[in-house]
Amino acid sequence: MTEPASPPDPTASGLLTVAQRSALLAGLTPTANALGAVVVADDSLQEGDLPITIAGDTVGGLRLVGLQGALDRLIDQIEREFGQKVELLDREGKQAVVRRLDELGAFNLRKAVEDIADRIQVSRFTVYNYLNSQP
Secondary structure (H helix, E strand, C coil): CCCCCCCCCCCCCCCCCHHHHHHHHHHHHHHHHHCCEEEEEHHHCCCCCEEEEECCEEEEEEEECCCCCHHHHHHHHHHHHHCCCHHHCCHHHHHHHHHHHHHCCHHHCCCHHHHHHHHHCCCHHHHHHHHHCCC
16 A cells, blocks of 8 residues: 655755745744844845755845844843843842853953943943952
8 A cells, every 4th residue: 555645845846935935034033133143035145145045945044243232142142041131130140141241252342341231230340340250
């Protein structure tokens, strides 16, 4: 007895439907944003964009947006790691945030100490103390 035929695979020809392309790109958007990129449609690709290719079909791409907003993205990442807003953490939690930001290279960014102090609601002096007290 033969098995029933499978439904046709829309990617078999290397082409996705418009709805599938849209769903794929929409699904990648939160990940792209967390990485500091934006998702662009295939007809908007520019030199330097990273193409998203499925079965030989370029369906879109990722465009890196540079350092603008990098510190905010790092803090957002840490908030996901810690499971709450950084300004709500206790002293030890805020010290851990500063350590983690230091590990991620956040303090190489211009005005990082001031911006981090504002975001975690402590003084610049406190951020420097947290940095200097690291093991």
